[in-house]
Amino acid sequence: MTRYWLMKSEPGECSFESVLSRPDRTVDWFGIRNYQARNFMRDDMQIDDGVLFYHSSCKEPGIVGLARIASAPYPDRLQFDPSSEYFDPKSTPEKPRWLAIDVQALQPIERISLADLKVHPQTENMRVLARGNRLSITPVTEEEFNFIIHSLARL
C-alpha cells in the first residue's frame, strides 16, 4: 500500500535543490534520533511512498518539493561513528538503534507555507500542524496528499 509522508529538512543541511542536483537525485535520510520517526521508517515506509519535502528552521518554512521513498530502511551508519554528532554509544552494528532511508527528489514546487496549509479545510488537520508537533517525519493522508499535489502545488 502506498503511503504518504511529510519529511522536514533544514535547507542549510539538506535542501531540496541540493538533492535535485545529485546525479541520482537521491539522499540518505540520516540523523533521525526520535523513536516515533524511526518507527515510521521501520514499520510503515515502503518504496514508492509519496513524500512532501519540507524546509524547516529557516526564513520561509514550507513544502518545497515532491519526492519518493527510494529504498528499504537500513542502519544509519553515523550512529557508529564516534566523530559524528549523530554517534550513539549505546548502538552496535549487531543491534543498531537508528535507521536511515533513501529519498529521491522528483519535482520542485512553489513553496506551500504553513499558513497556506492552515487556511484550507482539506489540510488544516495535517499532523505537521498539530499543536506541539515536533516530529520530523509525519504521516499524510491520501486525501491530504492528493489535495496538495492537485490543488495547492504549482510547478
Place this chain on the structure above:
DNA sequence: GCCAACGTTGGC
C-alpha cells in the same frame, strides 16, 4: 533570540 511543547535521562 524567545519560548512553548515535548522527549529523554537518571536518581530514587
Place this chain on the structure above:
DNA sequence: GCCAACGTTGGC
C-alpha cells in the same frame, strides 16, 4: 515506575 531537570525542536 515516577517525575524533576534538562535538552531539543521549530515557528515566530
